[in-house]
Structures are given as structure tokens and as C-alpha cells.
């Protein structure tokens with residue numbers, strides 16, 4: 001395959017709504033019948049290149065490839081690779097292209113997976129680049145929403161926490177907007193509001209109501225989905241600012257008592273302290289199921305990018 005014809009996943013903006021729905025549908029099929037897909041990637045190798053820590057994304061990708069019958073290699077500490085000697089991402093990916101059939105990359109610097117895709121002979125999947133995007137988390141979120149709410153359209157979506165640095169929020173909001181979201185309710189401290197550029201983009205592109213508030217309790221009754229996020233300590237420039245904001249939201253049963261019975265509470269995880277453990281027993285809390293969905297949608301994505309279905 002020539003380099004121009006290789007399909008990557010850097011941003012879901014490069015995918016049509018139909019392609020996204022196809023991935024969701026395939027993810028659902030795999031979830032219902034995983035054994036049917038046990039051999040489809042036999043003989044293929046996936047490289048996981050993690051320049052930043054991860055539990056769910058890395059392990060779910062690796063588990064996905066193994067469950068599809070493929071093999072995995074990679075690193076979770078770039079200091080064990082020749083990057084430590086000063087090798088560029090471009091040279092690294094050129095060589096990895098000879099050893100693997102598909103690569104998954106997480107990097108603290110925005111745009112690095114995109115740069116890798118320019119030099120790569122194999123599909124590159126963006127597993128999170130700085131505070132920019134996290135498209136496979138968004139696919140995970142969409143599969144969860146589709147599963148619990150029966151579809152992606154006409155929801156009132158509340159996003160709470162670090163809306164400034166949270167890449168999962170940036171990816172999700174841009175993609176949900178394409179599926180006729182009824183309303184976005186942005187819940188954050190003033191210091192961590194959604195970037196103005198993203199708000200402008202939403203206002204210029206879609207006719208979706210956007211409401212900004214400080215407290216969850218003020219809006220809980222109107223939400224179909226409450227998407228909690230962690231305050232992103234690693235993206236702050238100084239510890240003092242983080243310490244000031246780290247306890248901004250601690251969701252507990254009291255705060256969600258007026259929420260709808262069919263509301264779902266999501267979180268990309270990891271959580272630090274923004275959801276009390278008591279909420280885990282609430283039937284509306286779906287964040288661990290959400291982490292499970294990540295496995296199936298990543299299996300679907302690998303199948304599609306390797307064209308092995």
C-alpha cells in the first residue's frame with residue numbers, strides 16, 4: 001500500500017459520521033460475540049509507543065490485538081528506546097514500520113502522532129497527544145452512550161471539571177456536536193473553562209445551545225449524560241495553581257440526588273478524587289463499563305485499519 005493510501009486515526013475530524021457509526025456498530029457486534037473475531041488479526045503485529053503514562057488505553061489496545069489473534073510489541077517508557085539517545089519521532093516510526101503492521105502512539109506534545117503518520121508506512125493511531133485530542137477515548141465514549149442511551153442524538157450533555165486541558169473533553173465535544181446534540185452544559189471553575197477557540201468553533205459551526213455554569217447541583221436535573229473529568233495536574237505550569245483547583249468537584253450522592261433516573265455518569269478515568277467511591281454503587285454510574293467498551297471499540301478500529309474484516 002502506498003503511504004498516501006494508508007488510513008490513520010489522528011483525529012475523528014478525518015472520519016465521516018458514517019465511518020464513526022460503522023466503528024460503533026462493529027464494536028457492539030464484537031462485544032456481543034468476541035469469539036467470532038478471535039483469529040482475524042492472526043499474523044499481524046501492533047506496536048504501542050507510549051511516551052506518557054497510561055493504563056486503559058495501552059492495555060486495552062494490547063488486549064484488543066491479542067484477542068484478535070495478533071501480536072504486540074512496544075514500550076511504555078521512552079527512556080528504554082533510542083529516543084533517549086536523541087532519535088527523532090520521524091526516524092523512530094520509519095523503522096517501526098518495518099517491524100509492525102499498525103502503531104498506537106501517545107505523546108505529551110500535541111501533533112506528534114500526526115507527524116509520525118507523515119513518515120509512517122503503517123496506520124498510526126493517536127492514543128492522546130498533549131491537551132489536544134484523544135480520539136479512541138471518544139470512540140469508547142460514543143459506544144458507551146450508544147449502548148446506554150440507545151443512540152447518539154438529541155442528548156443534553158454535561159461536561160464537568162478540567163475543560164481547559166482535558167483532551168477527552170475536546171475530542172468528545174467536537175464529535176458529539178456532529179450528532180445533533182441538544183445542549184452542552186459546561187461545568188468548570190473560571191480558570192478551567194473550555195478554550196474560547198473551541199467555543200467559537202461550536203458556535204460558528206452548529207446550532208447547539210451552550211450553557212456555562214460553576215456548580216453541578218444547579219444543572220443536574222436537566223442532564224442526560226454527566227461526563228466527569230480529572231483536573232489534569234500534568235498540564236499545569238505550577239503546582240500552586242493545581243492545588244488551588246484540585247478539589248473543585250467531588251461528586252457524591254447528595255449532588256446527584258436530583259438527577260434523572262436514566263442519566264448516565266461517565267468518566268474516562270483515571271479518577272483522583274472527583275467522584276466519591278459511594279457513587280460507584282449508583283446504577284447511573286457507568287464509568288467502569290465505559291472502560292470495558294474501550295476494548296471492543298479498539299478491536300473494531302484495529303480490524304478496520306488493517307482491513308482484515
Ligand code: CP
Nearest residue numbers: 054055056057268269
Ligand atoms: N482514559 C485514559 O486515557 O486512560 P489512561 O490514561 O489510563 O490510558
